[in-house]
Amino acid sequence: MADFKRNFVYGLHAVNAVLERAPERLLELWVAQPRDDARARELRERAQTAGIRVQSVGGEALAKLVGEVVHQGVVAAVRPLKAWDEHDLLDALSQISGDPLILVLDGVTDPHNLGACLRSADAAGAQAVVIPKDRAAAVDGVVRKVAAGAAEFVPVASVTNLARALDMFKERGIWVVGTDGEAPQTLYSADLNRPLALVLGAEGGGMRRLTRERCDFLVRIPMAGQVESLNVSVAAGVALFEARRQRAR
Numbered sequence: 001m002a003d004f005k006r007n008f009v010y011g012l013h014a015v016n017a018v019l020e021r022a023p024e025r026l027l028e029l030w031v032a033q034p035r036d037d038a039r040a041r042e043l044r045e046r047a048q049t050a051g052i053r054v055q056s057v058g059g060e061a062l063a064k065l066v067g068e069v070v071h072q073g074v075v076a077a078v079r080p081l082k083a084w085d086e087h088d089l090l091d092a093l094s095q096i097s098g099d100p101l102i103l104v105l106d107g108v109t110d111p112h113n114l115g116a117c118l119r120s121a122d123a124a125g126a127q128a129v130v131i132p133k134d135r136a137a138a139v140d141g142v143v144r145k146v147a148a149g150a151a152e153f154v155p156v157a158s159v160t161n162l163a164r165a166l167d168m169f170k171e172r173g174i175w176v177v178g179t180d181g182e183a184p185q186t187l188y189s190a191d192l193n194r195p196l197a198l199v200l201g202a203e204g205g206g207m208r209r210l211t212r213e214r215c216d217f218l219v220r221i222p223m224a225g226q227v228e229s230l231n232v233s234v235a236a237g238v239a240l241f242e243a244r245r246q247r248a249r
Contacts, residue, residue: 007080009144009152010062010071012039017149018078019046025079025152029054032062032073040073066141084157086165089128090172092155096127099195100174101243104130106162106211107202108232111137115146116233117200122150124240129154130197132162166214169197178207178215179239181229187219192243200236 009015018026029047031040033056047054062075082088093100103121108114114137121129137143138158144151159165166176177190178199192198199215201207212218221230221238230238 007078008066008075008141009078010066010069010075010141011145011148012043012072012074013148014145014152015074015076016043018076018152019043019050019052021149021153023050023052026050026052027077027079028052029077030057030062030065030075031055032059033057043074069141070145078152081152081155084128084155086130086157086159086168089130089155089157089165090168093127093172093174099193099247100197101126101240101247102128102130102169102174102197103236103240104162104166104176104197104199105136105232105236106199106207107132107135107205108200109135109137110203111140111142112146113137113203113231113233114139115143115151117236118143118147118150118154118156120233120237120240122147122154124237124244126154126240128157130157130159130162130165133158133160135202162208163210163214166197166199166211170214170216176215178212178218179221179235180206180212180218181220181223183218183220185217185219186222187239187242188222190217190219191246193246193249196243198236198239198243200232200239203232 029052031044044054062071065075103126139151139156174195174197176197
């Protein structure tokens with residue numbers, strides 16, 4: 001293998017997304033030899049047409065690359081994304097037109113939840129996702145697979161001090177809105193048609209105190225059933241698409 005620095009993306013959806021939206025990031029593709037269904041053949045042909053080296057290997061070779069994960073017989077080496085911090089994010093936001101929409105995750109530790117949040121953020125048109133450097137899941141292969149390609153295109157800013165990053169957003173005129181099951185105002189009655197950073201807390205524990213104190217106001221998702229709360233990735237999707245709905249109104 002080449003000696004360049006590489007990251008790995010695996011799974012049909014994730015690799016296809018990179019090939020469709022940023023083929024220049026793909027460096028090499030490995031496909032398991034028994035894998036000969038239509039989707040794998042199409043992926044192989046499109047990669048070869050794009051000038052990407054494709055190798056047929058055994059399943060054990062893929063396990064050596066990415067470990068014992070559900071890779072669906074497809075693994076790609078990609079150029080690593082630039083690591084973002086809060087300053088990179090603010091620079092990028094200053095260059096966009098319209099009101100920004102940012103998803104802030106305060107300590108989500110489950111990589112499956114982080115991947116699902118990234119997928120929802122991409123689908124809702126969020127410009128970025130912000131996570132703390134400590135006590136939070138990192139964007140690894142599991143996150144990339146669950147995100148089905150979204151992790152390759154939604155910038156993830158990993159910040160040292162989340163409360164300070166929220167203060168920086170507020171200084172730029174971005175409203176910080178937290179989600180909390182005990183908030184008096186519902187998500188649907190709140191005005192989200194503004195420069196917005198939506199904040200969701202960790203699984204089970206919710207937002208930390210300093211994060212909550214930085215919020216301009218809190219909202220809750222009204223629940224009709226017997227469960228008390230939603231999975232963080234589901235709640236993120238609900239909140240993001242309500243913001244999108246209000247902006248399209």
